[in-house]
Amino acid sequence: MSALAIDIGGTFTDIVLYDETTGRFAAHKELTTPADPASGVVAGIQHLFAREGTDVSGVTRVVHATTLFTNALIERRGAATGLITTAGFRDTLEIGHERKYELYDLHLPLPQPLVRRALRLEASERLAPDGTVEIPLDAASVLAAADALVAQGVESVALCFLHAYANPAHEQEAARLIAERHPGLILSLSSEVAPQIREFDRSSTTVANAYVKPLAEKYLNRLSGDLARLGISAPLFMMLSNGGLTHVDEAKRVPVQLLESGPAAGALSATFFGGRSDCRDLLAFDLGGTTAKLALVNDGEPLVVHRFEAGRERRFTAGSGLPLSISTIELIEIGAGGGSIAAHDALGLLKVGPRSASSVPGPACYARGGTEPTVTDGNLLLGYLDAETFAGGTMRLSTEAAERAVGRLAEEAGLSLPAVAGGIHAVVNETMAAAARVHVAEQGHDPRDFALLVTGGGGPLHGCDLARRLGISRVICPPGAGVASALGLLLAPARVDRVATVARRLEGLDWTWLEGAYARLEQEARAVIAATLGDAADITIRRAADLRFVGQGYELITEMPAGPYGEGTGGAIREAFLAGYERVFSRRPAVGAVEIINIRVAATGGAAGNRLDPAVPRTASGDPxxxxxxxxxxxxxxxxxxxxxxxxxxxxxxxxxxxxxxxxxxxxxxxxxxxxxxxxxxxxxxxxxxxxxxxxxxxxx
Structure with missing residues (x-):
C-alpha cells in the first residue's frame, strides 16, 4: 500500500511516494509547468515510478495541494466572471469597508475588484436581516441580468443577495432560473460559499470562488483523467487551507477553500516533525523557489483563523487585499525564494524580490534562458550548492551563467563577485526576518521563545542565518526537508468547517434552538466527510462561536461546549468568552451583555491512510x-x-x-x-x- 502526494509550487512540483507499510518514501522534484500544471505532475510521476521501478497499481490514495488557484487570483488570470446582486448594492465590491489601510497616503493603491462594474448587475429583491421577504424576487430581472452577462462572454456568475445568509431562498430560486436558461453557466451562491454577515466580505469571497471555479473544474477534471490514464485508480483528495482534506467534488464546488493548501501542508509537516524532537513551540519556515512561508505552531497546534486576504497591494499591510471568509492556517507568505531576482533600486541599494524568475525561465544558473541574478545564483557562487547534484541530480547548474548574471550586478556596484553574492544572501534573509518579526509580534509572541523548523528546497540553506537574525538559538531540519510539504499532505485528516450567522443575545437565548442550529451544521459536515472517507469514518466535532459585547463591531472566536445545550450552558459560554477577551486585551469589562453572531463547526475524520512514520537510518555504513x-x-x-x-x-x-x-x-x-x-x-x-x-x-x- 502506497500513498502519492503531489505539491505544486511556483518553481518546483514535488512528488512523494510513501510506502505505508515500511515507512520508506521516495521523492522527485519536477520543474513546474505554469501554462499546463497537470503536464508537470504527469512527467514527475512517470519519472519517479520509472526510477523506483514501482507499479502504479499499488497506489491506494493520492493527496494533492496546489498554488494554482492562488496564483490565478493574484495574477488576475481567472475566468470571465459576473455578479448579480440586490438592487442598490452593485458597488459593494468597490465601496468595501470604507476604510484606508494607510491613513495619510494620498495616492493609496486599492485592490481592484475581480469583477469590473459593467459585469456587476442587479436583480429586484430584498430580504430583511432576519430573512423575511421585504421585496419578492423578480424572475424577469434575474434572467435579464444573466442574459446580459452571457452576451458579454461571462462564464461564471456569483449570486450575492442581501442577507442571503439568513434565508437562501432567493439565491436558490435565482440559480434555478439561470440554470434553466443557461445550463453551461457556472454559478456560485453566497449562501453556500460564505453564509455569514458582512456584505463586503461575503461578496468578495463568493466572487473569488466564482473567479477560480471554472479553472478548478477544468484542472481537476484534467488531472483525474491523467491519473487514470497512468493506471492510478486510487481516490484523489485535495488539501484545504484549514489543514484538512476533502474529495474532488467538494473542491470543485468551493475552490476558494483551497487557496492556501500548499502552505497549510507545510505547517502540518512542521508540527509532526517538531513533535518527534519533543518541541511543541515552533516557527515553521518553508522556503521554496518563489515564496517563503512562515507559520506559528503553539503548543503543538498551528493556529486556524477564519479570514484571509488575497492579493495585497502591500504585502505586510492588513486591509490592502481582497478579504475572504475562509478557514485557513494562519501564516504569512513572503516574496522571497530561490528564484527571487536581485537588482539595485533608484538609490543604488540592493533589493531582492519579490519579482521571481519562477520555473520559466528560472535562475540564470538553470541555463534555461534566465539572465537576471537570483538567490540561487548567489548561493551557488558562495559554495553552498553542488552544481552536479542540485534537486537530486535532476538538473546541472551552470556556474558560468551565475557568474555572468551576478557579475553584471557587481560591476554596477563596483564590488567583487563574492561580496555581491553574499549581499544577495544577506538581504533576502533580512527581508524574511523582518516579515517574521512583525508576524510573530502580531500574534503576541517573542520569536526567541520558539525553535525554527526549516523545510522546502531553500529552508535548510537559509534557516540558520534567519534564526540568528531573529534571536532563535535552535533550528530543526527534518529528513526529506525539501519535500516536507508534500509529506505533510499525508498527515492531513479530512476536515470540514461550517459557519452560520445567528445574531442572538446570550441572555434569554433559546438553547433548544441553538442546539438545533449546531446540529444542522454538524449534519452537513458529517455528510462531506462521509463522502470523503466513507460512512465508517471516525468523526470528531468541535464547536465554536463568534462572540462580542453588544455594541462592538468585531467578534472573538470562542471554543464552545460540546453540547447538548440547556439552561446551565450560558454561564460557561460567558466565562469562556471573558477569559479569551482578557487574554487578548488584558482586561475584563465590568459589565456588558454578550451576543453570539456566528456559530462554527469543525468536523475532522481520521487520515485516509496509516500514520506517517518515515523510515530513517538508525545506523549507517560508509564515510558520510x-x-x-x-x-x-x-x-x-x-x-x-x-x-x-x-x-x-x-x-x-x-x-x-x-x-x-x-x-x-x-x-x-x-x-x-x-x-x-x-x-x-x-x-x-x-x-x-x-x-x-x-x-x-x-x-x-
Missing part, C-alpha cells in the same frame, strides 16, 4: 564525508566538509561550518554552530553560545 567545499560566511571563507545525510547515523555530532546534502535540499551549518542527528532523523542545531556549550559537553563526555 564526500569532500570539502570552499564556502563564504559574511566576509570570511572556510573549507567546510560536505556530508551525505543518508550516511549520518543517529547520535552523530557535527561542528560547523559544514554542508549536509540530501536529494532535495542542502543544510548549511554555520561556524560556531553544533548539530546532532537525532534518532527520529531530525538534525537538531544549536547556534551561538548554546552551540558552544553543547560542543564542550560533547568533548568532555
Amino acid at each position: 564525508r564526500t569532500g570539502t567545499r570552499r564556502v563564504r560566511f559574511g566576509a570570511s571563507e572556510h573549507m567546510a566538509p560536505v556530508l551525505d545525510r543518508r550516511r549520518l547515523a543517529a547520535g552523530t555530532q557535527i561542528a560547523g561550518p559544514a554542508i549536509i546534502e540530501e536529494a532535495m535540499s542542502t543544510l548549511l551549518i554555520p561556524p560556531a554552530a553544533h548539530a546532532t542527528v537525532e534518532a527520529s532523523g531530525n538534525i537538531d542545531i544549536l547556534l551561538g553560545q548554546p552551540a558552544a556549550r553543547a560542543a564542550e559537553q560533547h568533548e568532555h563526555a
